[in-house]
Amino acid sequence: MHELSVTENILAIALKHAEKARAQRVTDLYLVIGQMASIVDDSVQFYWDIISAGTPAEGARLHFQRVPTELQCLNCNRRYAPADDDFACPDCRSQQIRVVAGEEFYLDAIEIE
Amino acid sequence: MSQRVTVVENILNANDQIAEQNMAQLEASGVTAVNLMASPGAGKTSLILSTVDRLVRRLRLGVVEGDTAPVTIDSERVLAKGIPAVQINTGGGCHLDAVMLQSALTQLDLDQLDLLIVENVGNLVCPANFRLGAQRNVLIASVPEGDDKPYKYPGMYRGVDALVINKIDLLPYTPFDMDYFCRGVEMLNPGLATFPLSCRTGEGLDDWIDWLVEQVRARRRV
Numbered sequence: 168m169h170e171l172s173v174t175e176n177i178l179a180i181a182l183k184h185a186e187k188a189r190a191q192r193v194t195d196l197y198l199v200i201g202q203m204a205s206i207v208d209d210s211v212q213f214y215w216d217i218i219s220a221g222t223p224a225e226g227a228r229l230h231f232q233r234v235p236t237e238l239q240c241l242n243c244n245r246r247y248a249p250a251d252d253d254f255a256c257p258d259c260r261s262q263q264i265r266v267v268a269g270e271e272f273y274l275d276a277i278e279i280e
Numbered sequence: 281m282s283q284r285v286t287v288v289e290n291i292l293n294a295n296d297q298i299a300e301q302n303m304a305q306l307e308a309s310g311v312t313a314v315n316l317m318a319s320p321g322a323g324k325t326s327l328i329l330s331t332v333d334r335l336v337r338r339l340r341l342g343v344v345e346g347d348t349a350p351v352t353i354d355s356e357r358v359l360a361k362g363i364p365a366v367q368i369n370t371g372g373g374c375h376l377d378a379v380m381l382q383s384a385l386t387q388l389d390l391d392q393l394d395l396l397i398v399e400n401v402g403n404l405v406c407p408a409n410f411r412l413g414a415q416r417n418v419l420i421a422s423v424p425e426g427d428d429k430p431y432k433y434p435g436m437y438r439g440v441d442a443l444v445i446n447k448i449d450l451l452p453y454t455p456f457d458m459d460y461f462c463r464g465v466e467m468l469n470p471g472l473a474t475f476p477l478s479c480r481t482g483e484g485l486d487d488w489i490d491w492l493v494e495q496v497r498a499r500r501r502v
């Protein structure tokens with residue numbers, strides 16, 4: 168359900184930047200979304216088709232770059248994708264970790280005409 | 281001619297900006313706001329009611345109740361305690377956002393409050409993304425939900441300032457592995473203030489209350 172407000176925000180940001188660049192039309196949007204940000208691409212696309220209608224971004228293609236969760240062990244520095252039910256370092260079993268990637272949630276770029 | 285324009289803007293930037301305004305407004309009035317998030321039925325309203333009972337004579341309290349439907353059960357339970365409560369009906373939306381809190385704040389006399397507790401909509405997926413501007417974000421987990429929730433909903437555990445583990449009276453009846461649960465939490469949010477408690481028996485509530493009072497003290501002498 169929050170995909171609707173997320174999609175509205177995406178549209179608003181794209182139109183703001185398109186206007187600033189004096190664009191006629193937005194043709195493509197490049198989104199970067201981490202695995203931890205729970206967004207369903209298909210629902211964003213679904214809402215997009217509805218709410219972009221009648222705007223300069225109507226029919227623009229949405230490109231989703233999904234970034235998998237990546238952790239780094241603070242003990243041995245290994246970077247790894249965590250298992251579903253265990254975040255510990257697969258090498259040294261350390262539980263001191265930091266999140267390196269997977270929390271991204273931004274509009275990276277747009278293509279305009 | 282097609283042209284690429286770099287944007288690099290957080291998708292919820294607009295919400296974050298309103299959240300900042302909310303926080304500035306709360307700070308100006310010396311109010312500490314706590315955003316309570318949890319899945320449906322974890323015990324948000326129960327914790328608010330228990331908290332009100334213990335703090336009503338020490339602090340000036342207010343409550344904002346988020347609901348997905350115009351059902352006023354939760355806010356009526358709070359009003360029955362004799363403290364100001366504002367209900368926000370999200371009309372089916374699965375979380376509160378900063379604009380909703382902003383309009384709730386206009387319905388409260390902030391200068392007359394020390395602590396404002398916000399009950400977010402029951403949901404473990406998205407409230408964490410939508411900052412409200414409360415100075416403290418708190419997640420309530422509850423024992424019957426299971427010990428795997430930090431692993432399934434890491435995003436919720438990352439961005440909070442405190443964690444309540446409610447319904448510990450049910451520990452003897454469930455296979456909830458507290459060590460496994462806390463290990464996941466500790467890795468996602470090292471050193472997170474954690475309060476295992478039971479709203480039913482009152483066990484563990486004192487530490488939670490002390491923590492809350494501590495947060496308020498940072499802004500107002502109480």
Ligand SMILES: Nc1nc2c(ncn2[C@@H]2O[C@H](COP(=O)(O)OP(=O)(O)OP(=O)(O)O)[C@@H](O)[C@H]2O)c(=O)[nH]1
Pocket residue numbers: 318319320321322323324325326327354401402446447448449450477478479480481
């Ligand atoms: N056993 C036990 N039950 C509890 C405890 N705290 C709350 N409950 C019960 O859990 C149920 C849900 O509690 P609520 O406080 O309404 O939960 P909530 O998170 O506000 O629920 P929603 O607003 O509907 O999302 C009720 O039946 C409570 O009586 C507890 O510590 N132990």
Ligand SMILES: [Mg+2]
Pocket residue numbers: 324325326354399
């Ligand atoms: Mg409730």
Ligand SMILES: [Zn+2]
Pocket residue numbers: 240241242243244245256257258259260261
């Ligand atoms: Zn390691």
